[in-house]
Amino acid sequence: xxxxxLDGKKIAxxxxxxxxxxxESFVAAGNAPPQLAAILVGDDPASQVYVRNKERACEKAGxxxxxxxxxxxxxxxxxxxxxxxxxxxxxxxxxxxxxxxPSPEAGGTGIDERAVLDAIDPIKxxxxxxxxxxxxxxxxxxxxxxxxxxxxxQLLSRTNISTSGKHVVVxxxxxxxxxxxxxxxxxxxxxxxxxxxxxxxxxxxxxxxDLAEVCRSADxxxxxxxxxxxxxxxxxxxxxxxxxxxxxxxxxxxxxxxAFAEAENVASAITPVPGGVGPLTIAMLLxxxxxxxxxxxxxx
Ligand SMILES: NC(=O)c1ccc[n+]([C@@H]2O[C@H](COP(=O)([O-])OP(=O)(O)OC[C@H]3O[C@@H](n4cnc5c(N)ncnc54)[C@H](OP(=O)(O)O)[C@@H]3O)[C@@H](O)[C@H]2O)c1
Numbered sequence: 418x419x420x421x422x423l424d425g426k427k428i429a430x431x432x433x434x435x436x437x438x439x440x441e442s443f444v445a446a447g448n449a450p451p452q453l454a455a456i457l458v459g460d461d462p463a464s465q466v467y468v469r470n471k472e473r474a475c476e477k478a479g480x481x482x483x484x485x486x487x488x489x490x491x492x493x494x495x496x497x498x499x500x501x502x503x504x505x506x507x508x509x510x511x512x513x514x515x516x517x518x519p520s521p522e523a524g525g526t527g528i529d530e531r532a533v534l535d536a537i538d539p540i541k542x543x544x545x546x547x548x549x550x551x552x553x554x555x556x557x558x559x560x561x562x563x564x565x566x567x568x569x570x571q572l573l574s575r576t577n578i579s580t581s582g583k584h585v586v587v588x589x590x591x592x593x594x595x596x597x598x599x600x601x602x603x604x605x606x607x608x609x610x611x612x613x614x615x616x617x618x619x620x621x622x623x624x625x626x627d628l629a630e631v632c633r634s635a636d637x638x639x640x641x642x643x644x645x646x647x648x649x650x651x652x653x654x655x656x657x658x659x660x661x662x663x664x665x666x667x668x669x670x671x672x673x674x675x676a677f678a679e680a681e682n683v684a685s686a687i688t689p690v691p692g693g694v695g696p697l698t699i700a701m702l703l704x705x706x707x708x709x710x711x712x713x714x715x716x717x
Contacts, residue, residue: 420659420684428575429568429696433478436703440479443711451710452481453543453702454509456499458528459489459519468515474699480706483509489524496528497536504538510710511543513702540712543705546592554597557604560712561705566598567608568697569639569660574609578637578658578686581615586632588621588648588674589641594662595620598639628652640674650679659687662694 444450453475457468468484475482485499496514503509514533519525534542539549545561553560562570573580585602589595601607602616621631632638632652640648641662653659663674673690680687688694 419681421686423572423576423660423686423688423693425568425572425688425693426696428572429700431575432571432697432700433474433703436480436700436707437478440707443707443714444479448710448714449508450479450481451510451706452483452508453511453513453706454483454485454503454506455513455515456485456487456496456503457515458487458491458496459523459525461517461519461523464515464517471513471699471702474703475706478703478707480703481508489519490526491528492526493528493532496533500533500536504536504541507713509541510713511702511706512537512541513544540717541709543702543709545597545705551592551597554600557606559608561708562601562608562701563593563597564698564701564705565594565641565662565694566601567701567704569598569662569694570601570607570609570613571701572660572688572694572697573637573658574607574613576686579612580637581612583616583636584619584634585616585637585639586619586621586635587639587641588625588628588632589643589662590620590622591641594641595622595639598641642674644674645672646674646676648675648680650676650683653680653683655683656685657683659684660694661688661690664690664695 455468472482503512518528518530521527534546539547542550545563550561580602587595587599599618599620603618604614607614629652633654637658639660645665645667659680661673661675665672671691
């Protein structure tokens with residue numbers, strides 16, 4: 418029997434309407450609407466689309482958005498000044514610097530991405546990239562959770578897939594997806610409760626030996642590699658749950674990191690690409706922006 422498709426789009430819509438309802442009560446209680454302040458440096462077409470999608474999603478949830486467009490020639494000092502301006506602006510609840518910053522080949526000035534992310538006030542760090550928020554997550558007392566792994570926890574919880582006591586293999590160790598994903602599932606508790614935590618986690622990467630065998634030992638396999646269809650059917654244990662984070666453009670199609678047609682015949686449940694993890698990332702960004710506004714309103 419082919420695997421159940423885990424409908425990320427539907428779950429993201431659920432979360433977005435929950436956030437919208439919560440924003441409405443927050444505003445009805447006399448607060449200014451939350452605002453997401455995005456900074457876009459340069460004119461990378463994919464980044465422009467991502468920022469536009471985030472703006473639209475904000476609008477639908479009753480969250481205000483502000484976009485500062487800066488030219489590719491912006492220097493690090495200029496970008497840091499913009500971040501400082503938004504840190505000091507009480508209207509900006511959350512700050513997001515759209516990545517990647519333009520490379521020197523694309524007219525960029527060689528800005529140190531880390532220095533810019535570090536400069537965002539941790540209370541406005543809705544992407545959860547700042548060392549303070551990463552540290553809090555590591556210690557099991559998170560403030561903001563990074564959007565993509567948090568979206569995956571929500572997806573697992575809302576489809577009644579427990580990770581407790583299971584062997585989860587995460588392939589990919591980026592700071593944005595793989596590393597925080599592994600950390601979140603290894604904790605004793607999650608925002609959705611202990612059933613979507615308490616996993617035994619293996620974090621695999623490009624130096625992992627016999628990746629296929631490691632993947633086959635997973636009850637839940639999470640692929641965040643950025644290589645189209647790298648995870649083949651024979652790397653998946655019969656009945657495993659497969660979460661495909663990859664978004665890769667091949668010709669005119671978007672494909673994941675998992676060979677979907679093969680995986681579907683082996684797995685018990687699987688996220689499609691598109692329509693799986695992707696929509697959840699934006700939903701969790703809205704959630705974080707509202708959380709930021711609430712914390713700031715409460716003077717935290
Ligand atoms: N759905 C969403 O909302 C969303 C959000 C973010 C990212 N993504 C997508 O998810 C994918 C991963 O993104 P990312 O930012 O995490 O990527 P990244 O920063 O490029 O990291 C890729 C990771 O994969 C590992 N890797 C590369 N080749 C491998 C191989 N042959 N075998 C095993 N591991 C290998 C790398 O290992 P090393 O560390 O050893 O180099 C690295 O840890 C991309 O397709 C991206 O577009 C989707």
